[in-house]
Structure formats: structure tokens, C-alpha cells
Amino acid sequence: MDATITLHVDGEEHRLTVDTRTGLLDALRDRLGETSPKKGCDHGQCGACTVLVEGRRILSCLALAVSHDGARVTTAAGLAPRGDLHPVARAFVDRDALQCGYCTPGQVCSAVGVLDEAARGWPSLVTDESGDDPGEGAPVPLDREEIRERMSGNLCRCGAYTHIVDAVESVGSAGAGGEAAR
Amino acid sequence: MSATDGPGAAPGAHTALGLPLERLEAADKVTGRAPYAYEHPLPDPLYLHPVTSTVARGRITAVDTSAADATPGVRLVLTHTGAERLADTGDREFAVLQSDRVSFYGQFVAAVVADTPETAREAAALVRVEYEAEPHDVVLTADHPRLYPPGDEDDPADHEQGDPDAELARAPVVVDRTYRTPMEHNNPMEPHTTVALWTGDGPGPGSGDGDLTLYDSTQGAHPVRETVAGVLGLDPARVRVVSPHVGGGFGSKGSAHAHDILAAMAARALPGRPVKFALTRQQMFSLVGHRTPTIQRVRLAAESDGRIRALVHDSVEHTSTVKEFAEGSAATSRMMYAALHRRTTQRLADLDVPIPFWMRAPGEAPGIYALESAMDELAQACGIDPVELRLRNEPSVDPRTGEPWSDRRLVECLREGAERFGWADRDPAPGTRREGRWRVGTGVAAAVYPHLYNPGSVAEIHYDGDRYTVDIGAADIGTGSRTALTQIAAQGLGLPVERVRLRLGDTDLPAATVAGGSSGTVSWGAAVLAAAAAFRDRHGTDPGPGARARAAAPEDAVAQGRAVASFGAHFVEARVDADTGEVRVPRMLGVFSVGRVVNPRTARSQLVGGMVMGLSMALHERSVLDPRTGHVVNADLAEYHVPVHADVGDVRAHWLEGEDPAAGPLGARGVGEIGIVGAAAAVANAVHHATGVRVRELPITLDRFVG
Numbered sequence: 001m002d003a004t005i006t007l008h009v010d011g012e013e014h015r016l017t018v019d020t021r022t023g024l025l026d027a028l029r030d031r032l033g034e035t036s037p038k039k040g041c042d043h044g045q046c047g048a049c050t051v052l053v054e055g056r057r058i059l060s061c062l063a064l065a066v067s068h069d070g071a072r073v074t075t076a077a078g079l080a081p082r083g084d085l086h087p088v089a090r091a092f093v094d095r096d097a098l099q100c101g102y103c104t105p106g107q108v109c110s111a112v113g114v115l116d117e118a119a120r121g122w123p124s125l126v127t128d129e130s131g132d133d134p135g136e137g138a139p140v141p142l143d144r145e146e147i148r149e150r151m152s153g154n155l156c157r158c159g160a161y162t163h164i165v166d167a168v169e170s171v172g173s174a175g176a177g178g179e180a181a182r
Numbered sequence: 183m184s185a186t187d188g189p190g191a192a193p194g195a196h197t198a199l200g201l202p203l204e205r206l207e208a209a210d211k212v213t214g215r216a217p218y219a220y221e222h223p224l225p226d227p228l229y230l231h232p233v234t235s236t237v238a239r240g241r242i243t244a245v246d247t248s249a250a251d252a253t254p255g256v257r258l259v260l261t262h263t264g265a266e267r268l269a270d271t272g273d274r275e276f277a278v279l280q281s282d283r284v285s286f287y288g289q290f291v292a293a294v295v296a297d298t299p300e301t302a303r304e305a306a307a308l309v310r311v312e313y314e315a316e317p318h319d320v321v322l323t324a325d326h327p328r329l330y331p332p333g334d335e336d337d338p339a340d341h342e343q344g345d346p347d348a349e350l351a352r353a354p355v356v357v358d359r360t361y362r363t364p365m366e367h368n369n370p371m372e373p374h375t376t377v378a379l380w381t382g383d384g385p386g387p388g389s390g391d392g393d394l395t396l397y398d399s400t401q402g403a404h405p406v407r408e409t410v411a412g413v414l415g416l417d418p419a420r421v422r423v424v425s426p427h428v429g430g431g432f433g434s435k436g437s438a439h440a441h442d443i444l445a446a447m448a449a450r451a452l453p454g455r456p457v458k459f460a461l462t463r464q465q466m467f468s469l470v471g472h473r474t475p476t477i478q479r480v481r482l483a484a485e486s487d488g489r490i491r492a493l494v495h496d497s498v499e500h501t502s503t504v505k506e507f508a509e510g511s512a513a514t515s516r517m518m519y520a521a522l523h524r525r526t527t528q529r530l531a532d533l534d535v536p537i538p539f540w541m542r543a544p545g546e547a548p549g550i551y552a553l554e555s556a557m558d559e560l561a562q563a564c565g566i567d568p569v570e571l572r573l574r575n576e577p578s579v580d581p582r583t584g585e586p587w588s589d590r591r592l593v594e595c596l597r598e599g600a601e602r603f604g605w606a607d608r609d610p611a612p613g614t615r616r617e618g619r620w621r622v623g624t625g626v627a628a629a630v631y632p633h634l635y636n637p638g639s640v641a642e643i644h645y646d647g648d649r650y651t652v653d654i655g656a657a658d659i660g661t662g663s664r665t666a667l668t669q670i671a672a673q674g675l676g677l678p679v680e681r682v683r684l685r686l687g688d689t690d691l692p693a694a695t696v697a698g699g700s701s702g703t704v705s706w707g708a709a710v711l712a713a714a715a716a717f718r719d720r721h722g723t724d725p726g727p728g729a730r731a732r733a734a735a736p737e738d739a740v741a742q743g744r745a746v747a748s749f750g751a752h753f754v755e756a757r758v759d760a761d762t763g764e765v766r767v768p769r770m771l772g773v774f775s776v777g778r779v780v781n782p783r784t785a786r787s788q789l790v791g792g793m794v795m796g797l798s799m800a801l802h803e804r805s806v807l808d809p810r811t812g813h814v815v816n817a818d819l820a821e822y823h824v825p826v827h828a829d830v831g832d833v834r835a836h837w838l839e840g841e842d843p844a845a846g847p848l849g850a851r852g853v854g855e856i857g858i859v860g861a862a863a864a865v866a867n868a869v870h871h872a873t874g875v876r877v878r879e880l881p882i883t884l885d886r887f888v889g
């Protein structure tokens with residue numbers, strides 16, 4: 001069965017007819033020719049397909065295209081205008097936080113999501129909430145442990161982890177967090 | 183380094199070697215614009231989904247494709263009865279759909295090509311295959327009846343010097359232990375992919391002219407071309423392989439595999455339309471190689487001061503019935519330490535398992551895990567510091583041949599690593615330090631990787647009046663070779679790197695050898711330096727537009743009569759939860775001697791990446807073969823564990839400055855594999871120091887410490 005949907009990808013509107021079984025990742029890759037979201041497992045186990053939908057990170061291989069009719073999808077290619085690099089992407093280049101590059105667009109999207117989530121005060125498993133309550137929505141400082149925990153859905157078989165954490169930490173401490181994803 | 187002391191440098195040259203240049207394709211990779219095999223824009227693609235065997239051994243008795251054939255959108259269903267007969271299946275891995283024989287679980291038994299991926303997958307599920315199953319055996323044991331010695335007269339399975347058995351009988355200290363490593367899978371993040379396009383004349387073999395283009399995820403475009411052309415009976419000149427970006431490989435993409443052939447067969451049957459075939463993650467556990475499990479017995483006979491008299495290393499591994507692959511785990515034990523009496527042996531059992539193949543440091547990674555674990559046990563038995571034990575057993579010449587070392591700096595690696603790590607005040611007693619819940623320990627292990635140089639690569643340089651374009655069909659699988667080769671070309675031409683553009687990953691470029699055995703940059707770099715010298719010879723320093731030169735890497739670039747290898751030392755801190763047995767590794771530090779480092783940024787990433795894969799080997803990776811079905815039951819990334827961000831602490835790689843002229847014109851040795859070698863042993867040794875529990879089977883999981 002087919003359905004016609006609209007996707008806004010990196011600011012561009014697309015009308016397309018998809019098989020209702022088509023995942024968002026396959027719609028992006030096979031139907032729209034987007035190269036940025038990668039398929040590493042197709043099962044929500046690796047993070048290579050991470051994109052931002054309405055500013056929040058999701059695993060696009062676990063999403064059905066038809067359930068995202070009208071969605072605004074941002075891939076790593078759309079984080080900054082062509083020719084520019086988003087601060088997170090720039091930090092990845094600076095720290096050599098990539099090798100083969102196949103996990104990288106997903107890592108970058110995930111990192112942008114992490115910066116936004118921390119800026120909104122969303123705790124993670126390792127967030128220390130025992131002290132004085134800083135108040136609802138107070139930003140969570142992103143130390144290395146926080147970054148590692150929050151980025152753990154993005155596998156990197158090349159083992160670029162330490163450099164990825166360096167990159168995210170450098171952007172987090174530069175305060176580029178909150179706006180980055182929006 | 184002064185401006186002119188690099189290899190091939192012209193007087194007054196710019197120094198490009200040793201610059202921490204940013205990865206040239208980094209911006210394309212962080213945005214995701216760099217195209218991998220699946221992602222080249224091609225009109226009107228078709229999608230292939232295979233059907234794979236559900237028995238480990240037997241015969242196909244019937245294939246019913248009627249439901250698949252009747253599915254709208256299906257263009258082709260290939261089975262062993264209908265598929266073309268291939269020209270050359272001497273290498274049985276490539277005998278795809280050629281007979282009814284099933285030799286392992288997950289083998290291709292049919293394939294569907296359809297207009298959409300959803301249709302191909304659905305129709306593949308509708309293909310009914312019946313088998314006559316035969317009893318299979320996938321379980322490796324130390325005394326398996328099918329064990330045999332691989333190799334031949336030139337490369338025997340066994341090596342012996344002196345009388346190790348006599349020494350084992352008389353030495354005051356003997357360590358005799360057996361270590362086991364599991365089946366492991368490379369799992370590069372980019373699944374193996376081939377997009378095949380047949381253009382020109384009509385369908386079917388022997389129908390006249392036509393050209394095959396493969397967009398392939400490979401560590402060697404030219405080697406894949408040779409293989410595919412041979413199997414399909416094509417002139418290699420009619421086959422083009424394109425592979426500008428590769429999402430990791432770690433060995434598994436070091437040759438063509440059956441999926442390349444299947445995609446090409448489908449494309450030949452459906453000319454004019456690209457056939458896209460990306461293996462699923464699950465299929466990768468059967469079809470693109472794995473590391474064999476190993477059972478390794480190591481015996482060390484020593485004086486009470488730790489000096490080794492005899493070293494015996496016996497390795498038992500599996501291979502497939504389809505073709506032989508020998509991991510060679512005992513090989514480097516022949517050259518690590520001074521021991522007058524030594525024996526190494528290798529035995530393989532050909533089981534009904536998928537075909538094993540290269541996985542990062544094949545042989546060295548499991549072999550040095552065993553040897554360096556045994557060294558730690560010897561240090562403990564002798565009451566000697568494990569660093570000191572290795573220093574005492576340093577061989578002054580290569581024990582295999584008596585040849586002098588060109589650049590063996592293991593002692594410096596150990597000393598510098600100990601200094602940087604803070605080893606000096608280590609309390610040797612195992613199982614005594616505690617910080618809160620954590621039992622804390624530290625461990626050390628040595629690393630080694632042989633130096634491999636592959637002649638046969640060719641580079642061509644062209645000047646257009648502005649920039650110099652360097653062409654070589656090499657591969658960049660994440661190693662940074664595109665960047666390093668650009669630096670090497672700039673050095674050879676005496677130019678700043680901005681003036682040089684390098685193209686790779688395409689058989690339309692001059693031939694290059696495979697990215698394997700940490701040989702890539704060294705071997706391709708020799709071709710690039712030769713081409714640069716030829717260019718300057720012919721055209722001087724002021725060439726006109728259109729100037730061009732081409733040269734091959736020298737046949738013999740490695741000095742004869744010298745033993746050339748890389749060495750390293752790993753230092754690890756491990757923590758084991760006293761209650762749950764959870765193992766954490768907050769700190770890994772490696773010091774390596776790899777000759778000249780062409781690009782410190784990318785070299786560091788490679789070394790650190792290797793160390794992380796060694797951590798993974800120590801704590802996470804294991805493919806579980808179900809003996810009843812013969813298939814890997816944990817065939818995905820949820821169940822086959824690799825480290826995630828939270829598992830990786832502070833990992834640092836250092837190297838000794840220097841160069842090794844005996845290694846070739848660059849003075850460099852490879853950096854891709856040595857990082858993994860020894861890392862697992864250092865983790866295991868640290869875990870022992872933390873807990874007093876010696877785990878001799880990888881991975882080290884928490885159940886070893888509870889109860």
C-alpha cells in the first residue's frame with residue numbers, strides 16, 4: 001500500500017509517495033537521495049541514522065515515513081548552510097573525531113541533540129540530582145561522563161570515542177549548546 | 183626535521199611529512215555528503231535481497247519461487263538452477279548459486295531483485311527452500327579429530343629451534359597455560375555494499391560486449407576488479423570498481439566476497455539498471471569473514487630470575503570447508519623474546535562454519551593476547567615486575583634468523599610507557615587495592631606488528647598549470663590515507679600541500695595494492711614518491727601545463743638482512759566491582775614505535791582506535807555459534823557487543839620519534855593494527871592485578887568474578 005506524504009528535509013519541502021512499510025531512513029536515502037543519515041544496522045542499535053526531527057534526535061531507521069508526514073527533518077548536512085560547518089561539526093573536524101566517517105553524521109546530530117537536552121535541564125542516568133535543586137530546567141553541565149552517557153547510543157567501530165567526547169566537550173563549554181539544535 | 187631531510191625532498195622543499203594536517207575529506211564526512219558505496223546517485227536503481235541457508239550443511243532439494251515471481255515489482259529471482267554458470271570458481275567462496283551444496287549457515291541460496299527494497303525483501307521471504315540437512319560440526323576443541331597442520335614447505339605450520347621439551351623438563355619455573363579467544367566479527371559500521379551496473383550489450387553471459395561498474399565498499403578496488411573479472415570471465419579492463427569512501431573494514435573488506443559476485447550476476451541479467459545490494463547487519467555475520475576462535479597453549483620455561491629458556495606456543499583454530507584461512511596466532515611468538523629453545527605450532531579444523539578472514543591484526547591480536555598473558559603469569563611466578571621481565575628477555579637479534587633488528591625499540595616503549603603511566607610505585611600484590619566498590623589494578627603488555635610492504639602500486643602525477651593531481655587507486659577506509667598520501671606527494675614534489683590534489687578509490691586510476699596488513703600508506707607512498715621523483719626528473723621544478731609522469735613503487739623497498747617490525751607497550755588501569763564483577767577500564771596508555779609518522783593527527787586516531795578495539799576484544803566481543811544450528815545467535819549490534827562511549831575512558835597513544843630507513847623510502851611502518859595487539863592482554867593482566875582472578879578466556883565478563 002502506498003501513501004503520499006510531505007517531508008521537509010534540511011529546509012527543503014518534498015512530496016513523495018511511499019510504501020507504508022518504508023522507514024524514514026529509507027525514505028531519506030532511497031527516495032530522496034539523502035546521503036547524510038547512514039544505515040548501520042536498521043534496528044535502532046547503532047545510531048548511524050540519527051537525525052533531528054523538530055529539533056529532537058531520533059533514530060530514523062525505527063521511524064515509519066508515513067508517521068512523519070509534514071515533519072521537519074534536519075540531517076547533519078542541513079545543520080549549517082552549505083559551505084559552512086555547524087560548531088559541532090567544526091569541532092569534530094578540529095579534534096579528528098572521525099575516521100571512516102560512517103558513524104559521523106549520526107554522532108554530530110546526536111551531539112547537537114545532547115547539547116540542547118542538557119541546556120533544557122534534562123537529566124541523564126549519571127546526572128547528580130542529589131544536591132541543591134537548581135530548579136526545573138536549569139542546564140545540566142556537560143562533563144565528560146555526561147557526554148559519554150548521553151552519546152552512548154551512537155556506536156563508532158573506528159574507536160574515535162575519546163576525540164568525539166573532546167569535540168562535544170569543547171562546544172558544550174563554549175556555550176553553543178542551547179541554540180545549536182533550534 | 184629540517185626542510186630538506188625528508189625522503190625525496192627537493193632542495194628548499196616544503197616539509198609536508200609530519201604535519202598534523204586535518205583530514206582532507208573531513209568536512210564532507212561530518213556533513214554526510216561524502217558518498218559511500220550505496221550512495222552514489224544513479225538513476226532507476228533496483229534492489230537485491232538475498233535468501234540465505236538455514237542449515238549449516240546439506241543439499242538444497244527444492245526451491246519454490248512461484249510466490250516471489252508473482253509479486254508485483256519483482257524483476258528477477260536467482261536460484262542455483264537458473265543462475266549463470268560462472269567462468270572460474272577455483273576459489274569456492276565465489277561459487278555463488280552454482281550448486282545445491284550448502285556449506286555453512288547463512289550462505290546465499292537465492293536472491294530477489296525488485297523495484298523497491300521493501301518488495302525485494304518481501305519476495306525474498308516468500309522463496310521456499312527445502313534442504314536435505316546433513317550432520318554438521320561447528321564446535322572447535324583442542325583435540326578435534328579434524329585438526330590438520332596448514333601450510334606447505336615454504337610456510338610450514340610448525341617451527342622448532344633447540345630442544346624446548348628438555349628445557350621444560352628441567353627449568354626451575356614453568357608456566358603452562360591455555361588461553362581461549364572467541365569467534366569475533368569485524369563489524370565495520372558501513373555494511374558491506376555493492377552496487378552493480380552492467381552497461382552495453384544484452385543480458386546473460388557470453389552475449390558480447392558490455393561493461394560492469396561496481397560501486398563497492400572495499401579496501402582494494404583493483405584487487406576486487408581482478409577477482410570479479412576472473413570469476414565472471416570478463417576482461418578486467420571492462421570492469422570498473424569505484425570506492426572513494428569506505429565506512430571501515432578492519433580487514434573484512436580486504437577482498438571481494440560472495441556478495442560482489444551475486445550483485446554482478448544480477449546486474450548482468452538486468453543490464454542498464456543499477457542493482458543495489460547492501461548486506462544487512464545480520465547477514466554480515468555469515469558472509470564477509472570473521473576471526474576464528476583460538477585455543478592457545480603457551481609454555482614458558484624460565485630460570486628463577488625470569489630469563490626464558492624455552493617458549494612453546496601451540497595454536498588451534500578453525501577454518502571453513504569452503505576454503506582455508508589460517509589465522510597464524512603463534513607466528514609472532516617466534517620473534518618476541520630471547521629464548522634459545524622454542525617451538526610454535528598451528529592446527530586447523532575445517533568445520534561447517536562461514537569462511538574466516540582478516541580481522542585487524544589477524545594472528546597477532548589473539549596470539550599476543552596469549553603470549554603476553556603468559557608473560558604476566560611468569561612475572562608473578564618469578565616475583566619479578568612484569569616490565570622488568572620483558573626487559574630481561576629482550577633479544578639482541580631476531581631469534582628466528584639471527585638477523586640484526588633495524589629499529590626494535592620495545593625497551594624504550596616499555597620504559598617511556600611506565601614513566602608516563604606512573605608504573606614505578608606499583609604494588610605487585612594482586613587483589614589488594616580497593617577504592618569504595620572497586621577493586622583496582624594495573625597491567626602491562628607488549629605489542630608487535632610485522633612490517634609489510636606490497637610492491638605493485640603505480641602513481642601518476644599531472645600538472646594543469648595550477649595544481650598537481652596525483653592519481654593512485656588506493657583506499658581510504660578511515661585510515662587517513664588520502665591525507666597522508668597528499669602529504670607524501672607534496673614532500674616528493676617539494677610543494678606545499680595546498681598545491682596537491684590526490685584522487686583514490688577507483689580502478690580508472692593507476693593500480694594499487696590492498697589496504698591490509700598496515701601496508702597501505704607505506705606501499706602506496708613508495709609509488710607516490712617514485713612518481714614525484716619521475717615528474718621532477720622529466721619536468722624539473724617549472725613544468726608546463728599538461729606535464730605528466732607515472733612510476734611504480736620499487737619491487738624491493740625493504741632492506742634485506744634486517745628484521746623490520748613495529749613494537750609497542752600498553753599500560754592499563756582496570757577496576758572490577760567487588761559485588762557485581764563489572765569491569766571498567768578508566769585508563770589505557772600505549773607507547774608505540776612505528777618508524778616515521780606521516781600525519782600525527784590521523785596516526786593518533788588509528789592507534790587509539792586500535793586500542794579501543796583491543797579493549798573491546800578484552801571485555802565485549804564474542805560471536806556465539808549455536809552448535810545445534812551452526813549459526814551465530816547474537817548476530818546484531820545489540821547482542822554482539824562493542825564498546826560504546828560510556829565504556830571508553832581515557833585512551834592515550836604516544837609514539838617514539840624517529841624513522842626506519844630499512845622499512846622503505848618513507849622510513850615509516852604501518853599504524854593501523856599495532857594498537858589492537860597486546861591491548862587485550864594488558865586489560866586481562868590489570869584485571870588479574872585488581873582481583874587476583876586470572877581469566878584465560880576472552881571476553882572477560884562479570885560472571886568470572888561472582889560466586
Ligand code: FES
Pocket residue numbers: 038039040041042043044045046047048049050059060061062
Ligand atoms: S541504522 Fe538506525 S540505529 Fe543503526
Ligand code: FES
Pocket residue numbers: 097098099100101102103104155156157158159160371429430660
Ligand atoms: S568513524 Fe568509523 S565508525 Fe565512527
